[in-house]
Amino acid sequence: MASTSRGASAQVICPEHPDTPLVEDYHAGDMICSLCGLVVGDRVIDVGSEWRTFSNEKSTKDNSRVGGPENSLFDGSDMSTMIATGPGSDGPRDQYGKPMYRNRGTISSADRALHTAVREISQMADRLNVPKSLQDRANNLFKQVHEGKALKGRSSDAIVSACMYIACRQDQVPRTFKEICAVSKTSKKEIGRVFKLILRNLETNVDIIKTGDFMSRFCSQLALPTAVSKAATYIAKKAQDMDLVPGRSPVSVTAAAIYMASQASGDKKTSKEVSDVTGVAEATIRQSYKAMIPKAIDLFPEGFKFVTPIECLPLN
CATH class of the missing domain: 1.10.472.10 (Cyclin-like)
Known part of the structure; x- marks a missing residue:
């Protein structure tokens, strides 16, 4: 299978046709001029995702050996690494005393709350059948509320539900309080209270509901x-x-x-x-x-x- 590679063509060009886009042959690892067929680069490393699986093909589980996408909601997106350095370091070491690499698996309580909220918002979005853009809007609203700490002490479920309600109205696909309540874990009354508090503290607004x-x-x-x-x-x-x-x-x-x-x-x-x-x-x-x-x-x-x-x- 071959496809045009724009990123690689900026580094390797055909000497006879420098403006011609190159074609990458993934199987052979070659960069080929699409006009004259000259191989201008070989043994190119494929930086794409590894999609091969070794399990039953009928399985719906995705066993691709790639990490999750970066999420701008979280600091560092949990993709950084901490390394113990220096003789006085308290970091983990192997049996020979050498510093070990340690993944940042431990997340802060703030990020843990965000992770939980994002998961709940995703589940609510699926049940309400709303688009991904609306889900992202609700996630950002929750992060603003969470970082502002203006609603500290309020139920996280109520904040998540209120953020989803506001996002629905701002995205022009409004849902009633009862519809939001049906897919959440809190009462309609509490959602209404938190909804008003969010509007007041974030200084945001929503369009008036019409029939x-x-x-x-x-x-x-x-x-x-x-x-x-x-x-x-x-x-x-x-x-x-x-x-x-x-x-x-x-x-x-x-x-x-x-x-x-x-x-x-x-x-x-x-x-x-x-x-x-x-x-x-x-x-x-x-x-x-x-x-x-x-x-x-x-x-x-x-x-x-x-x-x-x-x-x-x-x-x-």
Whole structure:
């Protein structure tokens, strides 16, 4: 297998064609001119990863003999080595009294806390199905909080969960407190407290949650068609503009709008089904819906195809 090597071509060039990129033959260890075929370098050391394994090929375990990637979150990335030097050194020595090499396997308590947090954030990101960029943002937020020591004494689980919640909102893929709580080890109330403390101490901010932030995801999970999703989005925005649900959270209004739009369509969903997906209690959905139903004729968009007329919609 051969591929163009740009790094090596900066040191070894073809005397006849100096501007021509070289090709590296990994099997032979040769550097070859891609134009005339002249071997301009031989016995080149392959600095790539060793991917050969000696175990069952069906095994999913990665036995490549390479180290883990560097992580900028940790000082030194645990790749440095300490060497005992000098006659008075207290470092480890072999049986002949010579200094021994010792890997920096012992990490500080600060790095140990970061390692634990990074692992927990990774697990939460997998369960929430969010991108790697968001996971990195949550890691950096936790490091800032940890190094600032402003939340010293607070539960690490609550800080991790709050950092994930903030990262989701800043990355424009917001999750509700209940969704974060479902994949964490702490309560919704504690996550909310730590969330406010982080915003205050880091002097960062997040966009205000709107009903449209959750609508498409909730409707997709309920398998509702596009027409119903658009109607629910319109209903939620109109209800807030008309101030029909004062004091209700955007998530509650979103759930009530989905329930109303589905009841008027052929894809009816019960309040329990909507509650299971949105995380909003059935009683809350019904209360918001009850406040919206008297003005239902003004809430639906023009051109919506009613399967159940407005006057036949349930009253609660």
